[in-house]
Amino acid sequence: MKNIQMVDLKSQYLKIKNEVDQAVLDVIGSTAYINGPEVKNFQSDLEAYLGVKHVIPCANGTDALQISMMGLDLQEGDEVITTTFTFVATVEVIALLKLKPVLVDVDADTFNINIESLQKAITPKTKAIVPVHLFGQCVQMEAIMEIAKAHKLYVIEDACQAIGSDYIFKDGQRKKAGAIGDVGCTSFFPSKNLGCYGDGGAIFTNHDALASKLRAVVNHGMVKRYYHDFVGVNSRLDSIQAAILRIKLRHLDAYAQARNAAAAYYNNAFKDHPKLITPVRAPYTTHVFHQYTLITKDIDRDGLQAFLAEKNIPAMIYYPVAMHMQKAYKDARYKEGDFPVTEMLCRSVISLPMHTELDEEQLKYITDSVLEYVNQY
Numbered sequence: 547m548k549n550i551q552m553v554d555l556k557s558q559y560l561k562i563k564n565e566v567d568q569a570v571l572d573v574i575g576s577t578a579y580i581n582g583p584e585v586k587n588f589q590s591d592l593e594a595y596l597g598v599k600h601v602i603p604c605a606n607g608t609d610a611l612q613i614s615m616m617g618l619d620l621q622e623g624d625e626v627i628t629t630t631f632t633f634v635a636t637v638e639v640i641a642l643l644k645l646k647p648v649l650v651d652v653d654a655d656t657f658n659i660n661i662e663s664l665q666k667a668i669t670p671k672t673k674a675i676v677p678v679h680l681f682g683q684c685v686q687m688e689a690i691m692e693i694a695k696a697h698k699l700y701v702i703e704d705a706c707q708a709i710g711s712d713y714i715f716k717d718g719q720r721k722k723a724g725a726i727g728d729v730g731c732t733s734f735f736p737s738k739n740l741g742c743y744g745d746g747g748a749i750f751t752n753h754d755a756l757a758s759k760l761r762a763v764v765n766h767g768m769v770k771r772y773y774h775d776f777v778g779v780n781s782r783l784d785s786i787q788a789a790i791l792r793i794k795l796r797h798l799d800a801y802a803q804a805r806n807a808a809a810a811y812y813n814n815a816f817k818d819h820p821k822l823i824t825p826v827r828a829p830y831t832t833h834v835f836h837q838y839t840l841i842t843k844d845i846d847r848d849g850l851q852a853f854l855a856e857k858n859i860p861a862m863i864y865y866p867v868a869m870h871m872q873k874a875y876k877d878a879r880y881k882e883g884d885f886p887v888t889e890m891l892c893r894s895v896i897s898l899p900m901h902t903e904l905d906e907e908q909l910k911y912i913t914d915s916v917l918e919y920v921n922q923y
């Protein structure tokens with residue numbers, strides 16, 4: 547059996563090696579390393595794939611979030627609502643820009659923002675909502691957009707884990723994760739669903755004026771060479787990464803299918819198990835399974851992780867500590883117990899290997915091993 551990894555980038559690379567190697571060599575030969583034609587080409591390819599007017603490539607997903615907030619002119623002290631059950635970057639950039647992160651709880655079934663808690667958290671100082679499409683499934687975007695409209699709030703979608711997933715509107719219309727709010731952000735970190743071979747990220751928007759501003763902000767606030775209208779940053783997607791991403795984008799839907807097939811195998815093996823809750827798929831979204839995350843019930847979750855490790859099966863805890871319990875983001879407003887669903891999840895979730903290259907032999911070994919452990923209870 548092939549070694550089991552949390553993410554198997556090597557096997558995935560080998561399948562597209564010739565194409566990727568040639569594209570990388572071509573960029574090297576062209577010497578257009580920064581803002582070369584491949585960056586523009588990838589930008590247009592991604593705009594077409596997502597159905598958005600503007601894609602602004604940048605250096606990583608964290609920058610995408612930060613630059614979005616800079617582009618929307620949020621001011622010191624403005625409140626930005628997001629969830630406490632997320633990767634740190636979402637909250638980090640809010641704090642970095644001296645905005646005020648307002649944290650809310652998630653739903654236990656989808657791991658995504660709880661709409662009622664979101665509504666309760668709105669104050670006259672609220673300026674933006676950052677819905678995080680966690681683990682590859684979309685937030686209830688119609689509810690978010692209605693709330694945003696009623697309170698005149700910006701919506702910045704953190705689609706770093708959900709590129710390629712579709713939000714399904716009540717009328718059946720579909721839009722891609724990140725293409726619904728004022729701005730969407732994604733990451734091309736290697737292990738993400740559309741990963742490059744280094745760091746990368748992008749911002750999406752349908753607003754022309756905002757897009758122009760974001761393009762300036764990523765490039766030192768420059769609108770015309772050496773004329774700087776805004777305080778900006780230096781955040782670029784390398785031409786080599788763009789060339790790789792162009793190739794991988796063509797496979798993105800097939801990659802999502804492969805992830806869904808692995809998830810279906812897991813779901814079937816763990817169906818109705820009294821100790822395991824399999825991921826719930828909400829009716830308003832497709833899923834791209836960035837992670838396959840189980841909720842364990844009344845078992846020693848860390849014991850399961852250690853048991854699997856001994857069988858050479860990596861498993862990860864996303865996330866062991868919620869944002870309101872992190873040293874860097876401790877705040878007098880929050881204490882342990884304030885976000886019971888998130889805290890329950892932090893204690894009980896476990897994510898199994900999830901990538902595009904899992905074969906049946908591996909999946910059987912993983913599921914048998916998980917069941918061997920949980921069946922002793």
Ligand SMILES: *Cc1c(COP(=O)(O)O)cnc(C)c1O
Nearest residue numbers: 606607608633635706707733735
């Ligand atoms: C990965 C990730 C980010 C940050 O992306 P980087 O490219 O690593 O900076 C932000 N938010 C979420 C939810 C993520 O998963």
